[in-house]
Amino acid sequence: MREQFTTQLKTAMKAGEKRRVDTIRLITAALKDRDIEARGQGKEVSDADILALLQKMVKSRQESMEIYDKNNRPELAQQEREEIAIIQSFLPQQMSEDDIKAAITAAIAETGAASIKDMGKVVGALKAKYAGQMDFAKASGLVKGLLGG
Numbered sequence: 001m002r003e004q005f006t007t008q009l010k011t012a013m014k015a016g017e018k019r020r021v022d023t024i025r026l027i028t029a030a031l032k033d034r035d036i037e038a039r040g041q042g043k044e045v046s047d048a049d050i051l052a053l054l055q056k057m058v059k060s061r062q063e064s065m066e067i068y069d070k071n072n073r074p075e076l077a078q079q080e081r082e083e084i085a086i087i088q089s090f091l092p093q094q095m096s097e098d099d100i101k102a103a104i105t106a107a108i109a110e111t112g113a114a115s116i117k118d119m120g121k122v123v124g125a126l127k128a129k130y131a132g133q134m135d136f137a138k139a140s141g142l143v144k145g146l147l148g149g
Contacts, residue, residue: 001050002031004090019079023086030057051091051132058087095134103130104142116147 005028012020031045034053038045061080068077095103103126107113111121122143127136 001047001090005031008090019082020086023083026083027054027057027087027090048131054087054091055132058084058091061087092132095130100134100139101142103134104139104146108143108146113147116144119143119147122147 005024009021009024009028012024030053031050034045034049038049061084065077065080065084068074068080104122107122107125107129111118111125113119113122119140123136123140126134126139126143
């Protein structure tokens with residue numbers, strides 16, 4: 001993934017796409033921060049960690065966009081929308097609602113979950129298999145509903 005960021009940055013610079021250049025630089029800066037943090041703990045940053053970082057960046061921008069919309073700042077909200085689109089271009093294709101439900105059902109069967117107490121096992125299994133492909137906040141709610149919570 002790191003190579004993809006570098007390649008995309010060079011392409012965007014050559015094309016003169018200022019917003020894309022700025023956004024990719026934000027991604028690489030956040031990634032460097034994560035590398036430094038991981039190095040201090042004696043760990044490596046995996047692709048799954050990078051995907052989680054990108055999802056966190058998208059969520060942060062969505063929250064900012066909502067605030068800008070509420071406060072009548074359409075130009076800033078539009079900037080956040082553009083950054084979200086650029087960051088999402090590096091994420092895997094998101095699963096549909098039906099696919100998420102099927103994955104949850106399979107994970108429940110796999111883990112042998114029987115009650116709400118087993119929710120952590122199910123969500124853990126989903127995160128291991130589908131990192132970056134689903135919104136785990138929504139998935140947690142669905143898991144809770146299926147386990148009778």
